[in-house]
Amino acid sequence: xxxxxxxxxxxxxxxxxxxxxxxxxxxxxxxxxxxxxxxxxxxxxxxxxxxxxxxxxxxxxxxxxxxxxxxxxxxxxxxxxxxxxxxxxxxxxxxxxxxxxxxxxxxxxxxxxxxxxxxxxxxxxxxxxxxxxxxxxxxxxxxxxxxxxxxxxxxxxxxxxxxxxxxxxxxxxxxxxxxxxxxxxxxxxxxxxxxxxxxxxxxxxxxxxxxxxxxxxxxxxxxxxxxxxxxxxxxxxxxxxxxxxxxxxxxxxxxxxxxxxxxxxxxxxxxxxxxxxxxxxxxxxx
Amino acid sequence: xxxxxxxxxxxxxxxxxxxxxxxxxxxxxxxxxxxxxxxxxxxxxxxxxxxxxxxxxxxxxxxx
Numbered sequence: 001x002x003x004x005x006x007x008x009x010x011x012x013x014x015x016x017x018x019x020x021x022x023x024x025x026x027x028x029x030x031x032x033x034x035x036x037x038x039x040x041x042x043x044x045x046x047x048x049x050x051x052x053x054x055x056x057x058x059x060x061x062x063x064x065x066x067x068x069x070x071x072x073x074x075x076x077x078x079x080x081x082x083x084x085x086x087x088x089x090x091x092x093x094x095x096x097x098x099x100x101x102x103x104x105x106x107x108x109x110x111x112x113x114x115x116x117x118x119x120x121x122x123x124x125x126x127x128x129x130x131x132x133x134x135x136x137x138x139x140x141x142x143x144x145x146x147x148x149x150x151x152x153x154x155x156x157x158x159x160x161x162x163x164x165x166x167x168x169x170x171x172x173x174x175x176x177x178x179x180x181x182x183x184x185x186x187x188x189x190x191x192x193x194x195x196x197x198x199x200x201x202x203x204x205x206x207x208x209x210x211x212x213x214x215x216x217x218x219x220x221x222x223x224x225x226x227x228x229x230x231x232x233x234x235x236x237x238x239x240x241x242x243x244x245x246x247x248x249x250x251x252x253x254x255x256x257x258x259x260x261x262x263x264x265x266x267x268x269x270x271x272x273x274x275x276x277x278x279x280x281x282x283x284x285x286x
Numbered sequence: 287x288x289x290x291x292x293x294x295x296x297x298x299x300x301x302x303x304x305x306x307x308x309x310x311x312x313x314x315x316x317x318x319x320x321x322x323x324x325x326x327x328x329x330x331x332x333x334x335x336x337x338x339x340x341x342x343x344x345x346x347x348x349x350x
Contacts, residue, residue: 093306114310149305220308227304237308269301275309 015121020057020066021049022116022124023099024109024273025135025281028063046102049095057121059128062135065099066124069117104273108143110135110281111273134281142278145215145241146271150254151223152206152236154199155263202264203236205257213250216241218276231265239276247271 046054048067057064093114100111118124128135210217223234242250251268258266 089307090303093303093310094301096310097301097306111309147309149308223304223308227302227307229302229304239309269305272309 015055016068017120019069019117019119020121020124021052021069022112022118023048023054023065023067023096024103024111025062025064025128025139026103026107026109027136027139028058028061029107046099047095048099049092054099057124057128059125060132062128062132064124064128065103066118066121067099100273100275108139109273110138110142110278111275131281138279138281142241142274144243145274145277146244146247147274147276148240148242148247148250148271149267149269150206150210150236150238150240150250151230151234151267151269152199152202152257153230153232153265153267154195154202154235155232155260155265198264199233199235202257206236206254206266207238209253209257210238210240210250213246213253214240214242216277220276230267231260232263239272241274241277244271 046065048054049069052067052069054065054067057066096111096114100109103109118127207217218239220237220239222237223230228234240250254268255266258264
């Protein structure tokens with residue numbers, strides 16, 4: 001997807017003047033990096049999209065983590081074979097997260113949406129200047145909070161799928177295939193209703209367990225498709241915003257709802273930067 | 287995974303791509319709102335990767 005990683009000698013100069021990819025915004029760290037008036041020398045160790053070095057762009061009280069991005073990489077989006085697109089998407093997603101994580105380990109961050117690109121570094125600075133108040137307010141709101149993913153699964157229910165596997169009780173008269181069919185359908189429906197009720201109960205239990213430990217919650221869409229490889233059918237895919245010191249309590253509470261032998265599974269992911277809870281930060285009017 | 291305590295540092299564990307995409311594509315991050323970058327007549331301020339995925343898999347739902 002990209003040329004071999006450049007070695008340190010031919011790393012591109014920090015600002016190529018072209019488009020830059022934004023990963024996250026944080027409060028400016030004046031004390032730590034004496035980067036001078038522009039604050040742009042605060043380069044992190046993180047490696048960005050297509051192996052470009054990540055650098056900090058600061059304006060006033062806020063800092064953006066960016067890297068130069070080759071327009072050609074972006075132009076190719078949607079024009080390559082499937083596998084190349086998916087590989088590129090995975091590369092960008094993992095790189096994006098790695099940069100966000102590297103900042104999140106040290107400070108509160110506002111993760112940017114994936115593939116947010118500004119035409120120039122100067123336009124990033126302009127965005128920071130205009131949005132400074134909103135960014136700082138959002139950073140203050142999310143200070144000390146992390147996101148935890150909590151997913152519930154139900155193992156594939158053993159409900160009959162073939163109407164032919166008839167109901168065990170009350171054998172119908174052989175001369176009444178129509179009735180046998182209806183009985184089978186009814187049993188199937190009952191089994192499915194039981195399974196659905198069981199799933200709903202688990203989802204409710206997990207959410208009830210999480211609530212006392214959390215500040216906020218978002219439900220992501222249920223995971224299906226070829227990338228979903230959980231232990232059964234995904235029945236809840238929630239993100240919880242929690243205080244760092246409540247992490248373990250939340251983890252213990254939700255996993256206590258699991259009963260794998262009964263087909264009830266709970267998976268916890270994270271802690272994540274608060275991706276699911278960042279509110280859009282529009283540029284201020286003035 | 288479910289029974290282990292949460293690591294303080296997520297980095298050592300490879301996160302599942304599907305969980306990442308839930309966060310990166312669905313919502314979450316900051317939108318800049320007022321920028322339009324056009325390269326080769328394609329607006330690139332925010333590339334809709336979900337649309338990309340849809341276009342790659344016209345006959346299937348998105349793979350996550």
